[in-house]
Amino acid sequence: MKSFETNLAYSAGAHNAKPxxxxxxxxxKFGDHTAVDHLNxxxxxxxxxxxxxxSGCGKSTLLRMLAGMExxxxxxxILDGEDITHLAPYERPINMMFQSYALxxxxxVAKNIAFGLKQDGLPRGEIDERVEGMxxxxxxxxxxxxxxxxxxxxxxxRVALARSLAKRPKLLLLDxxxxxxxxxxxxxxxxxxxxxxxxxxxxxIMVTHDQEEAMTMAGRIGIMSEGQLLQVxxxxxxxxxxxxxxxxxxxxxxxxxxxxxxxxxxxxxxVQSTELPRPVRIGHGITGTLGMPVWLSLRPERVGVTRxxxxxxxxxxxxxxxDIAYLGGFSIFHVRLDTGKVVKASVPATRWREExxxxxxxxxxxxxxxxxxxxxxQ
Amino acid sequence: xxxxxxxxxxxxxAAARGARRSLRWQRxxxxxxxxxxxxxxxxxxxxxxxxxxxxxxxxxxxVEIASPPYRALVTRAEDALHIALxxxxxxxxxxxxxxxxxxxxxxxMAAVTTLIxxxxxxxVAYTIARxxxxxxxxxxxxxxxxxxxxxxxxxxxxMGILDNEGLLNHLLLSLKLIDAPLALMHTQLSVQVVxxxxxxxxxxxxxxxxxxxxxxxLLEAAADLGCKPWKSxxxxxxxLSKNGVIAGSMLVFIPAVGEFVIxxxxxxxxxxxxxKVLWMEFFDNNNWPMAAAVTIVMVALxxxxxVYLHKREEKSLARAAKH
Amino acid sequence: MNxxxxxxxxxxxxxxxxxxxxxxxxxxxxxxxxxxKLVTVWGGFSKQWYTVLFNDDAVVxxxxxxxxxxxxxxxxxVVLGILAGLVLxxxxxxxxxxxxxGMITAPMVMPEVxxxxxxxxxxxxxxxxxxxxxxxxxxxxxxxxxxxxMAYVTVVIRSRLVEMDRSVEEAAMDLGARPLKIFFQIxxxxxxxxxxxxxxxxxxxxxxxxxxxxxxxxxxxxxxPQLIFSRVRLGLNPEIxxxxxxxxxxxxxxxIGANRVMVKAxxxxxxxxxxx
Ligand SMILES: Nc1ncnc2c1ncn2[C@@H]1O[C@H](COP(=O)(O)OP(=O)(O)OP(=O)(O)O)[C@@H](O)[C@H]1O
Ligand SMILES: [Mg+2]
Numbered sequence: 001m002k003s004f005e006t007n008l009a010y011s012a013g014a015h016n017a018k019p020x021x022x023x024x025x026x027x028x029k030f031g032d033h034t035a036v037d038h039l040n041x042x043x044x045x046x047x048x049x050x051x052x053x054x055s056g057c058g059k060s061t062l063l064r065m066l067a068g069m070e071x072x073x074x075x076x077x078i079l080d081g082e083d084i085t086h087l088a089p090y091e092r093p094i095n096m097m098f099q100s101y102a103l104x105x106x107x108x109v110a111k112n113i114a115f116g117l118k119q120d121g122l123p124r125g126e127i128d129e130r131v132e133g134m135x136x137x138x139x140x141x142x143x144x145x146x147x148x149x150x151x152x153x154x155x156x157x158r159v160a161l162a163r164s165l166a167k168r169p170k171l172l173l174l175d176x177x178x179x180x181x182x183x184x185x186x187x188x189x190x191x192x193x194x195x196x197x198x199x200x201x202x203x204x205i206m207v208t209h210d211q212e213e214a215m216t217m218a219g220r221i222g223i224m225s226e227g228q229l230l231q232v233x234x235x236x237x238x239x240x241x242x243x244x245x246x247x248x249x250x251x252x253x254x255x256x257x258x259x260x261x262x263x264x265x266x267x268x269x270x271v272q273s274t275e276l277p278r279p280v281r282i283g284h285g286i287t288g289t290l291g292m293p294v295w296l297s298l299r300p301e302r303v304g305v306t307r308x309x310x311x312x313x314x315x316x317x318x319x320x321x322x323d324i325a326y327l328g329g330f331s332i333f334h335v336r337l338d339t340g341k342v343v344k345a346s347v348p349a350t351r352w353r354e355e356x357x358x359x360x361x362x363x364x365x366x367x368x369x370x371x372x373x374x375x376x377x378q
Numbered sequence: 379x380x381x382x383x384x385x386x387x388x389x390x391x392a393a394a395r396g397a398r399r400s401l402r403w404q405r406x407x408x409x410x411x412x413x414x415x416x417x418x419x420x421x422x423x424x425x426x427x428x429x430x431x432x433x434x435x436x437x438x439x440x441v442e443i444a445s446p447p448y449r450a451l452v453t454r455a456e457d458a459l460h461i462a463l464x465x466x467x468x469x470x471x472x473x474x475x476x477x478x479x480x481x482x483x484x485x486x487m488a489a490v491t492t493l494i495x496x497x498x499x500x501x502v503a504y505t506i507a508r509x510x511x512x513x514x515x516x517x518x519x520x521x522x523x524x525x526x527x528x529x530x531x532x533x534x535x536x537m538g539i540l541d542n543e544g545l546l547n548h549l550l551l552s553l554k555l556i557d558a559p560l561a562l563m564h565t566q567l568s569v570q571v572v573x574x575x576x577x578x579x580x581x582x583x584x585x586x587x588x589x590x591x592x593x594x595x596l597l598e599a600a601a602d603l604g605c606k607p608w609k610s611x612x613x614x615x616x617x618l619s620k621n622g623v624i625a626g627s628m629l630v631f632i633p634a635v636g637e638f639v640i641x642x643x644x645x646x647x648x649x650x651x652x653x654k655v656l657w658m659e660f661f662d663n664n665n666w667p668m669a670a671a672v673t674i675v676m677v678a679l680x681x682x683x684x685v686y687l688h689k690r691e692e693k694s695l696a697r698a699a700k701h
Numbered sequence: 702m703n704x705x706x707x708x709x710x711x712x713x714x715x716x717x718x719x720x721x722x723x724x725x726x727x728x729x730x731x732x733x734x735x736x737x738k739l740v741t742v743w744g745g746f747s748k749q750w751y752t753v754l755f756n757d758d759a760v761v762x763x764x765x766x767x768x769x770x771x772x773x774x775x776x777x778x779v780v781l782g783i784l785a786g787l788v789l790x791x792x793x794x795x796x797x798x799x800x801x802x803g804m805i806t807a808p809m810v811m812p813e814v815x816x817x818x819x820x821x822x823x824x825x826x827x828x829x830x831x832x833x834x835x836x837x838x839x840x841x842x843x844x845x846x847x848x849x850x851m852a853y854v855t856v857v858i859r860s861r862l863v864e865m866d867r868s869v870e871e872a873a874m875d876l877g878a879r880p881l882k883i884f885f886q887i888x889x890x891x892x893x894x895x896x897x898x899x900x901x902x903x904x905x906x907x908x909x910x911x912x913x914x915x916x917x918x919x920x921x922x923x924x925x926p927q928l929i930f931s932r933v934r935l936g937l938n939p940e941i942x943x944x945x946x947x948x949x950x951x952x953x954x955x956x957i958g959a960n961r962v963m964v965k966a967x968x969x970x971x972x973x974x975x976x977x
Contacts, residue, residue: 067871067875068874068875069871069874069875088874089871089874089875090874090875090876090877090878090879094875095875095876096872096875098868098871098872099868100866100868102866102868102869102871102872103869103872104869104872104873104887104891105869105891105969106890106891106893115873115876115878116876116877119876119877119878119882120877147969149969163872163876164875164876167876167877410880410881411792414784414787414788414792415784415788415792415795415801417781417784418781418782418784418785418788418801418805418851418855419785419788419801421781421847421848421851422801422804422805422848422851423804425820425823425844425845425847425848426804426807426808426816426848427804428823429819429820429822429823430819432819432822432823432826433818433819433822436822446825446829498714498718498721501710501711501714502714502715502718504711505707505708505710505711505712505714505715506715508707508711509707509711510707513707515960515964517715519956519957519960520719520722521718521719521722522956523952523953523956524722524723524726526902526905526952526955526956527726527948527949527952527953528909528926528945528948528949528952529909529911530909530911530926530929530930530933531726531729531929531945531948531949532725532726534729534929534933534941534945535725535726535728535729535945536725537933537937538725538728538729538732538741538937538942539725539728541741541937543739543741544741545728545741548741548742575721575722575725578718578721578722628810629810632810632811632812633810633811633812633813635812636811636812636813636814636815637812638812638813638814638912639911639912639930642934643933643934653812653814656814656815656818657814660818660916661915666822669818670818670822673814673815673818673819676812676815677815680811680812684806684807684810684811685803687806687810688802688803688806688807691806692799692802695859695860695863698860698863698864699790699863
């Protein structure tokens with residue numbers, strides 16, 4: 001798996017570099033339903049970008065507008081300096097890998113891959129050469145003369161990828177590239193796919209609703225909801241510093257507390273929540289006014305569980321264990337506070353070497369450090 | 379600075395190029411599409427819809443000994459247009475019991491045929507739809523094979539059986555079940571039997587394609603919830619196959635109303651069906667206006683079921699397209 | 702719906718209906734080999750009626766005409782039906798699309814006497830206005846058959862197009878193919894089995910049609926169904942049994958053959974869908 005550090009470096013580059021693809025204020029309406037709502041996005045060359053969002057949020061619609069299958073109601077799409085908003089799909093230097101793969105059932109694997117090249121009128125020799133290269137790249141040489149129905153799901157996926165890469169597009173679009181594979185195969189294929197894309201060096205936008213897939217494969221992730229981009233950042237940033245409640249809840253598990261700012265000092269703030277017995281001290285400054293309503297997002301793995309009242313952390317609350325989900329390497333403790341709020345804490349199994357793990361209905365304390373909670377204003 | 383300006387100009391040009399190209403594309407596509415639409419649309423307007431206007435026109439005309447044998451509706455005499463609307467054909471149809479009985483007889487015959495086809499066809503379609511997949515295709519083909527063979531041949535096959543000197547009478551006589559040959563041929567019964575025989579596949583096919591889509595798990599769920607087989611049939615299968623029942627019934631009923639070949643070959647001379655009346659008016663009496671009027675009334679009768687069937691089919695197709 | 706085995710009741714109803722459907726046809730075939738001229742009395746085995754049939758010039762020429770018309774009209778109706786199927790399944794809504802869809806379905810259920818008469822009146826009026834078509838014959842029959850068969854073809858093609866995965870066409874467009882090319886290189890090959898079966902359907906409908914033909918044919922053009930009809934009207938006729946036997950066998954071979962091909966194509970499609 002890609003480490004967060006490389007992703008961060010990648011994103012730092014992405015922010016400064018010249019945009020390769022620009023999506024400018026794009027709107028798509030179906031009747032009176034707005035599928036994509038004033039969306040702006042810039043992508044740099046050779047980036048792998050993932051659009052992540054729940055079902056029906058407009059991911060596919062955005063992708064289809066890039067491919068040219070749909071025309072934006074308004075807005076512009078610029079690729080490598082050229083306005084492609086109104087180009088027909090067959091005129092765009094963009095290729096797409098479809099969710100269902102959409103392999104031509106009546107053509108062999110080799111013919112499928114050659115199809116796009118033939119449309120460009122390349123000489124035969126070159127087509128054969130490129131097809132050969134592609135087959136090699138996806139390790140499907142043995143199956144060149146098979147028809148799609150004679151292939152397994154994973155093999156079909158590789159053919160579909162080869163077909164969309166064969167024309168050396170400026171932009172590769174992947175719609176749920178691994179959605180049709182089962183979970184095990186999907187995990188194997190994720191890294192394989194990233195390696196292939198990086199080997200070819202193509203700029204790539206993928207759509208998925210599997211966050212693990214997005215975090216594994218993409219350099220940057222865009223979180224979409226109701227046709228809008230809520231946050232665009234590296235996987236690490238999105239997980240550690242979500243900018244709104246939707247993102248915080250959508251990516252991973254989190255504990256959310258509603259409250260308002262009661263103290264605003266240069267190096268810390270205090271937030272009072274009705275769901276917590278004591279004000280929470282936040283170690284990083286936020287710009288806000290006193291009394292401003294905010295939400296706190298606290299990841300379960302940041303929450304510690306102890307039998308004694310913690311002394312090292314200023315942020316703690318007392319409660320009883322209401323539920324324990326044993327997951328092998330770690331367990332999720334559901335701790336019901338006196339306020340009635342249930343806080344989830346993910347505790348590694350190694351934590352219970354010295355003492356026995358708490359049991360149901362046992363009184364415990366949950367605690368976290370000053371920097372662990374993230375303040376959300378939206 | 380110069381570079382900036384240049385690149386700005388480039389991108390503007392690119393945008394203009396894109397816009398121009400897009401215009402070409404957007405114009406080209408609808409043109410191709412309207413051509414593709416125009417050809418079959420034009421054909422149907424000319425050869426299917428327009429003829430009905432002529433039928434309507436001629437139904438208000440009068441017979442003449444001429445070629446064609448009817449008087450023109452609009453004539454030009456002394457520099458004025460004369461329109462002679464003749465309602466006589468229609469008053470005749472509604473006044474003469476012969477026509478009224480023929481219409482009624484045809485509707486009744488078609489309705490009974492539909493009902494019998496449904497009663498025979500439903501169990502067959504149901505059985506085939508629930509058969510193991512390997513056998514299903516063969517069984518369906520066996521049902522549909524007669525549909526592919528000539529209609530005339532199938533009617534003719536029954537003539538040999540039902541004839542007063544025919545096989546059925548021979549069989550019954552030799553089994554000593556009857557003493558004298560029964561008059562089977564040229565009766566209402568013979569028409570009814572052959573109608574059912576000829577139209578049965580039209581009932582089975584839509585029923586089958588509806589029933590085969592029925593999720594077997596629904597029945598298992600019903601059984602799991604304590605529903606007896608016949609009850610789950612009544613409460614689950616039958617309501618869910620409503621569309622198939624309606625489609626099949628319409629596909630049998632509508633053409634059966636206007637059936638000509640069967641009453642002509644195995645029917646009675648006395649009790650006429652309207653398809654045969656139309657034929658006789660046209661070919662035997664050479665009374666084209668009367669035939670046209672008979673047609674108009676028949677179309678008026680069948681328009682409601684035809685439109686109903688069409689609307690239902692469109693709806694189910696739209697639903698299929700969504701999935 | 703997927704059952705394990707056919708129930709007793711199912712077996713009973715199937716065997717009853719199959720005997721109802723097939724016994725008349727089997728008897729018809731058996732009596733074509735009857736030596737007796739009386740169609741209902743068995744007089745020993747003979748092939749004489751086939752000899753009579755093949756030497757009957759009227760039958761041979763009527764068959765030739767029917768074959769010619771069936772080939773021409775099935776070809777044309779498949780072309781028109783594919784276009785109409787595309788319009789209904791692929792093109793967005795346009796004004797009067799429902800009228801179009803309605804005109805497609807109507808000829809299928811409309812009693813043939815109505816279609817036949819109305820088309821005849823059209824041709825008569827056309828002749829008065831333009832002097833064309835000068836007389837009724839192959840051309841007018843062809844138009845009638847095309848209109849009838851086109852309805853069936855459209856229904857078959859349309860439902861195949863509706864259930865076809867559209868992303869395959871989109872993928873072709875994405876890879877640089879223009880609409881016309883997509884149609885010929887992608888859509889057409891994929892729906893080929895449906896086209897073949899609708900061609901077969903149109904052919905059998907046309908070669909079998911009596912009523913529309915009767916209205917639209919002229920003095921010189923007698924098709925095979927018309928000939929059979931005129932003879933059958935006079936009573937039973939062993940020569941017709943022989944003719945009927947031949948048509949039944951031809952249709953059986955054709956349909957079973959076509960069914961084999963279709964089943965194979967269908968199997969592939971199902972397997973492809975199952976793999977993804
Ligand atoms: N052709 C269309 N006509 C009308 N509405 C459409 C059309 N295509 C998409 N929509 C609507 O636009 C919204 C966004 O659809 P889209 O396919 O982009 O969602 P998605 O994010 O890809 O969802 P999923 O994860 O389920 O694929 C949905 O509400 C959908 O119903
Ligand atoms: Mg989608």
